[in-house]
Amino acid sequence: MATLNVSFVVHLLCIIVLNPVVYAKCSDRNEQIYYLSRTRQALNDLAMERRPSGCIQEAERIMVQRPTLSIEEGEKLWTLKLAFQLASELFQQNLTPVKWNTFKLRELQDLLARQNMTYSECVRDMSVRLNLPIENMVKNYFKQLGDFLSRERFSSCSWEVVRAEMGSILRDFYKKSKMSRKHV
Numbered sequence: 001m002a003t004l005n006v007s008f009v010v011h012l013l014c015i016i017v018l019n020p021v022v023y024a025k026c027s028d029r030n031e032q033i034y035y036l037s038r039t040r041q042a043l044n045d046l047a048m049e050r051r052p053s054g055c056i057q058e059a060e061r062i063m064v065q066r067p068t069l070s071i072e073e074g075e076k077l078w079t080l081k082l083a084f085q086l087a088s089e090l091f092q093q094n095l096t097p098v099k100w101n102t103f104k105l106r107e108l109q110d111l112l113a114r115q116n117m118t119y120s121e122c123v124r125d126m127s128v129r130l131n132l133p134i135e136n137m138v139k140n141y142f143k144q145l146g147d148f149l150s151r152e153r154f155s156s157c158s159w160e161v162v163r164a165e166m167g168s169i170l171r172d173f174y175k176k177s178k179m180s181r182k183h184v
Helices: 002-018 020-027 029-046 053-061 073-090 102-124 133-151 156-182
Strands: none
Touching (some): 053 156, 073 102, 073 133, 073 156
8 A cells, every 4th residue: 555655656746847837737727717718718709690690590400418527637637638639620620611700710729729738748647547438428529519510511500509519518617627626
C-alpha cells in the first residue's frame, strides 16, 4: 500500500514538474470555465438571427441524445477532450452553404482546436481511460449531428440547428463545471 502511494506521489510530481503549464491548465477550473464561456459566445455570435424562423422544419427533424458531463475529474477531462476533438472535426466539415461571419467562424474553430489540444495534453498521461458508456454517448451524439448535417445536405439551416444544439450542450458543460467548482 505504501509503495502504491509513493509511486502515485512520484508520478504526480513528475507530471507537475515536467508539465507545469498543462497541469495548471487542467487544474485551473477558472480557465476551463473561461474557455467554455468563450466558445459558447463564439457559437452565439455566429447566429444568423436569434431564432431563424426559416429553419423550424430542420430544427424539428434533429433528434440527438445529449451526453452529460461527469462530476469525477478524470472522466470529466476525458469527456471534454473527446467532445472538443469531435466538435473541432465537425466544424471543419462542409461549411460552404453557411452565411456566418468568416472571422467569427474562424474564432470558433480556433477555440475548439485549442481546447482539444489542451484537454488532449491533460489526459495524455492519465491512467484513466474512458471506455465507459459516456464515451459511446459522446461519440454517438456527434455522429448523430454529422448524420443530420449529411441528411440535410449541409444546408445553412441544418448548420444553424447544429450551432444551436452545440450551444446547448456547451451551456450544460459550463453549468456542470461551475457547479463542480463550488463543491471543491
